[in-house]
Amino acid sequence: xxxxxxxxxxxxxxxxxxxxxxxxxxxxxxxxxxxxxxxxxxxxxxxxxxxxxxxxxxxxxxxxxxxxxxxxxxxxxxxxxxxxxxxxxxxxxxxxxxxxxxxxxxxxxxxxxxxxxxxxxxxxxxxxxxxxxxxxxxxxxxxxxxxxxxxxxxxxxxxxxxxxxxxxxxxxxxxxxxxxxxxxxxxxxxxxxxxxxxxxxxxxxxxxxxxxxxxxxxxxxxxxxxxxxxxxxxxxxxxxxxxxxxxxxxxxxxxxxxxxxxxxxxxxxxxxxxxxxxxxxxxxxxxxxxxxxxxxxxxxxxxxxxxxxxxxxxxxxxxxxxxxxxxxxxxxxxxxxxxxxxxxxxxxxxxxxxxxxxxxxxxxxxxxxxxxxxxxxxxxxxxxxxxxxxxxxxxxxxxxxxxxxxxxxxxxxxxxxxxxxxxxxxxxxxxxxxxxxxxxxxxxxxxxxxxxxxxxxxxxxxxxxxxxxxxxxxxxxxxxxxxxxxxxxxxxxxxxxxxxxxxxxxxxxxxxxxxxxxxxxxxxxxxxxxxxxxxxxxxxxxxxxxxx
Numbered sequence: 001x002x003x004x005x006x007x008x009x010x011x012x013x014x015x016x017x018x019x020x021x022x023x024x025x026x027x028x029x030x031x032x033x034x035x036x037x038x039x040x041x042x043x044x045x046x047x048x049x050x051x052x053x054x055x056x057x058x059x060x061x062x063x064x065x066x067x068x069x070x071x072x073x074x075x076x077x078x079x080x081x082x083x084x085x086x087x088x089x090x091x092x093x094x095x096x097x098x099x100x101x102x103x104x105x106x107x108x109x110x111x112x113x114x115x116x117x118x119x120x121x122x123x124x125x126x127x128x129x130x131x132x133x134x135x136x137x138x139x140x141x142x143x144x145x146x147x148x149x150x151x152x153x154x155x156x157x158x159x160x161x162x163x164x165x166x167x168x169x170x171x172x173x174x175x176x177x178x179x180x181x182x183x184x185x186x187x188x189x190x191x192x193x194x195x196x197x198x199x200x201x202x203x204x205x206x207x208x209x210x211x212x213x214x215x216x217x218x219x220x221x222x223x224x225x226x227x228x229x230x231x232x233x234x235x236x237x238x239x240x241x242x243x244x245x246x247x248x249x250x251x252x253x254x255x256x257x258x259x260x261x262x263x264x265x266x267x268x269x270x271x272x273x274x275x276x277x278x279x280x281x282x283x284x285x286x287x288x289x290x291x292x293x294x295x296x297x298x299x300x301x302x303x304x305x306x307x308x309x310x311x312x313x314x315x316x317x318x319x320x321x322x323x324x325x326x327x328x329x330x331x332x333x334x335x336x337x338x339x340x341x342x343x344x345x346x347x348x349x350x351x352x353x354x355x356x357x358x359x360x361x362x363x364x365x366x367x368x369x370x371x372x373x374x375x376x377x378x379x380x381x382x383x384x385x386x387x388x389x390x391x392x393x394x395x396x397x398x399x400x401x402x403x404x405x406x407x408x409x410x411x412x413x414x415x416x417x418x419x420x421x422x423x424x425x426x427x428x429x430x431x432x433x434x435x436x437x438x439x440x441x442x443x444x445x446x447x448x449x450x451x452x453x454x455x456x457x458x459x460x461x462x463x464x465x466x467x468x469x470x471x472x473x474x475x476x477x478x479x480x481x482x483x484x485x486x487x488x489x490x491x492x493x494x495x496x497x498x499x500x501x502x503x504x505x506x507x508x509x510x511x512x513x514x515x516x517x518x519x520x521x522x523x524x525x526x527x528x529x530x531x532x533x534x535x536x537x538x539x540x541x542x543x544x545x546x547x548x
Contacts, residue, residue: 011078028099035098038422042094047418049094050086057096065221067481068517072525076399077517079106079431088387090437094423105404105423108431110438110464112418113400116425118463118471122402125424130239132322134232134256139315140322141476152319155294159210159285160476165483168210168542169375172487173368176207178219180491183498187540192501194535195339199488200230200334206329206484211320212270213286217477225266229325232259232529267320268313275308287323291316323477330397330529331481332468335488336536337395337500338388340522341445348387353494356363366493371490378486386450388485392467393433394445397529398468400427430530438464441519497543505537 181353468478517523525531
């Protein structure tokens, strides 16, 4: 074959490649035109949005804000940062960052949040499925819709009822006692450590009992299941990436496959064991047992078999992994933010400790036994609950992304109609919780706002507090999370003083000065829900009360 033959024999291939490239470029330009034109039409209708560039949309604005963030700062900060720059955007506004993400309708008004989560329940955005698929597979309670979601939500509700959660408190006390001993060890050593590493291990141990009636013992030993789940979380994405290279990360699928294999292997053993003994656990309300009982009640033919139907087993695996993830991730973050805010506000810490003395007595040595024997003492911690709610207001871990619909419009206080078709409707909890239109003294840590009577200027606006979302798709485990944090505080807050060690951490790591969001060094980072930066480096010492 001559050089001439080789050169011209390649022409069909080159022509095909060129055609594919030209088609791709053409499709891109058409989509770009359609998206930008869509926003220009919205703008002409007088609908709110930041200044819109006809070619680049809101990409320059978003890039400028994100570029001002410290490393890994959570994307949930973005709508509030835009509102700060454009104060009139304090209800809802459109955001155009295509091709990095779909058209967005960002909502920072509690009344407008009500419209698509409570008055009408819009379906979850497909990005939730993208994020959860590596963790849960194809079906889980968060992303299911319609009758099948209603059926399984009703099935699992008894496992998270307030009365049942109180029966779990002695087990929580046992796990929190281990956590307390870990804090004691660090107090004795005087070393810097990451509080959220300890908190994550604690909350995953607690949720293991709730979901599987199983002890992971993550606080004291290595557990392959919990290790795989936490590693998987660090590799999950929402499918909207600022860095284009993230779309072609060839390592991610391999990591996802390996972690899924490890999680499924561990949980499958537990499922098989529970299935074969389910009749002996008639009163159990663990998530795994509730699912197995529902399965056997529906398919009576399976009662005489020793193995589960493969389809149901995959479904059960998905639910177990979902509840373990959701039941430990945001609870841990919330607890650490509570410790952080109390360390920054000594008067609130003093009030909280006084309340615990009043409820549990001043002898710290008997608090654990008192709680185990009378869990309902937790219901007397009114100021403690106010502290937790205020911490979750300032640091909400999640948001509410929903899929817009052709026939659905949002309405603001001025009567403007916002079409949702083709949009990701982003109910942004951080933006709602930090919106001065709805919260007096919005950036202040004021537990008292949760204790004042209706009519007081501090009294919270209806529907404005939504760390667990509201409506039929609210978090099924919210009562569990609040009780867990109460138990953590009851057994530790009077014994220890916990203070952040970010200055020392940054010095050791060579981090630049001024890493913060809104002046907060413990800013939320992306890792599942919003978590404190760098796992919250801190030091702990025995408090004066703990020495007595």
